[in-house]
Amino acid sequence: MRALRIEELGQPNKVLEVVDVPVPEPGAGQIAVRVLGAALNFPDVLMCRGEYQVRPPLPFTPGVEVCGEVTALGEGVVHLAVGARVLGSPALPSGGFAQFALMEATDAHPAPAALDDAQAASFWIGYQTSWFALHRRAALQPGETLLVHAAAGGVGSSAVQLGKAAGARVIGVVGGAEKAVFARELGADIVVDRHTEDFVQVVKDATGGRGADVIYDPVGGDTYDRSTKCIAFEGRIVVIGFAGGRIQSAALNHALIKNYSILGLHWGLYKSKIPGLMGECHEVLSQMAQDGVAVPLVSERVGLEQVPDALQRLGDGSTVGRVVMVP
Numbered sequence: 001m002r003a004l005r006i007e008e009l010g011q012p013n014k015v016l017e018v019v020d021v022p023v024p025e026p027g028a029g030q031i032a033v034r035v036l037g038a039a040l041n042f043p044d045v046l047m048c049r050g051e052y053q054v055r056p057p058l059p060f061t062p063g064v065e066v067c068g069e070v071t072a073l074g075e076g077v078v079h080l081a082v083g084a085r086v087l088g089s090p091a092l093p094s095g096g097f098a099q100f101a102l103m104e105a106t107d108a109h110p111a112p113a114a115l116d117d118a119q120a121a122s123f124w125i126g127y128q129t130s131w132f133a134l135h136r137r138a139a140l141q142p143g144e145t146l147l148v149h150a151a152a153g154g155v156g157s158s159a160v161q162l163g164k165a166a167g168a169r170v171i172g173v174v175g176g177a178e179k180a181v182f183a184r185e186l187g188a189d190i191v192v193d194r195h196t197e198d199f200v201q202v203v204k205d206a207t208g209g210r211g212a213d214v215i216y217d218p219v220g221g222d223t224y225d226r227s228t229k230c231i232a233f234e235g236r237i238v239v240i241g242f243a244g245g246r247i248q249s250a251a252l253n254h255a256l257i258k259n260y261s262i263l264g265l266h267w268g269l270y271k272s273k274i275p276g277l278m279g280e281c282h283e284v285l286s287q288m289a290q291d292g293v294a295v296p297l298v299s300e301r302v303g304l305e306q307v308p309d310a311l312q313r314l315g316d317g318s319t320v321g322r323v324v325m326v327p
Helices: 042-049 117-121 124-137 154-165 177-186 199-206 222-227 252-258 267-273 277-290 304-315
Strands: 002-006 016-020 030-039 066-073 085-088 100-104 108-110 145-149 169-174 190-193 212-217 231-239 261-264 298-302 322-325
Touching: 002 304, 016 304, 030 085, 030 117, 042 304, 066 100, 066 117, 085 117, 108 277, 117 298, 117 322, 124 154, 124 212, 124 231, 124 267, 124 277, 145 154, 145 199, 145 222, 154 169, 154 177, 154 212, 169 177, 169 199, 177 190, 190 199, 199 222, 212 222, 222 231, 231 252, 267 277, 298 304, 304 322
Parallel strands: 145 169, 145 212, 169 190, 212 231, 231 261, 298 322
Antiparallel strands: 002 016, 030 066, 030 100, 030 322, 066 085, 085 108
8 A cells, every 4th residue: 555654753744755565454453444534633743753742663654533444353343344434543653644544443433424534534633622622621601702723723623613513702813814714714703813913902802801711722832821811700721732832831820810720631631531531522523513513624635645745834834724635
C-alpha cells in the first residue's frame, strides 16, 4: 500500500514522504481498516516536529483521525464486522495518512450515516473535545455568552456549532476576512476579526460590560492573557491547547479577584479515567449529526501527495474548517 512516512522529525512539508509499505495486519484486539478519509489535525503537525506528548518510534505514519471500512479483525474482536464503516483514532505508528490503517477495536465507533466519508473523518476529535469542554468541564448553560477562539479552525468550528446547539450566544474570534465568513456560516452570532478588531472590547460591548461566561481557548499565550480581561464574574476559561506557540502562566491572584475559573481539558485522559464516557458522548453527537446540528464543514479534500503541504498550511494557521485526505 501507499502511505506517508516520517524517517526524521521536522516540518511536515520537509519530512513526510509517500512510500510503498506492506498492508498492516491487526494484532489481538485490533482491526484493519481501508481508509476512506483522514482528517488533518494540529497534533499531526506537532508529531511531525517531535513536539507532541505522544512520540511514536521512527519511522511512523501520522494521522490521528480516520473514517474507514473494516477489512480484517484481530483475535478477540467480536463486536465489529468486516465491511462496517467506523471512525476514531488509529493505532500509531500505523496512522491514517495511508491506504490502510490499524485501530484498537475499542477505539472504533460507528460512523453516522448522515455524514459522508470526509465529514465522518472530521467528527471524532473536534466534536468530542468541544462537547467535553463545554458540557463536562464548563457546564455551559442556555443564554450564556460563549467566546470561541480560532473559531474557523478544526476544534473551534465544532465549539461554535455545539455552543449554538446548547442555546448560548456565540462570539467567534478568527484571523482574516475569509475565516470570518466561515465562522458566520458555522452560526456564530458575532464574529471578530482579530487582525482588525479588539475581541476584548467587542465582548464587553456585546455583554454590556459583563464579559463572556465561557471562553474556549485552543490558542493560549497572548490570547489567553487578553481573555482574562473580558471574562465574566463566575466565568470559566477552558484551556484546550497552545496553538499560538506560547504556554501562558496563570495569574491566580487575578482569578481570585475576578472570581473566575481556569479549567484544563485533556480529552484523551477520559479513555483511561472514565471508560465508556467517550462512547456515550459519541451517541449524543451522532444524534446531533443525524439532526443536522453537528456537521463538520470540510473546506478541502486532498490526496495523499498533497497532505504534507496541507499539514504545513494548517500548522501555519492558514487553513479554514477541516482539511481531509481522501485516498
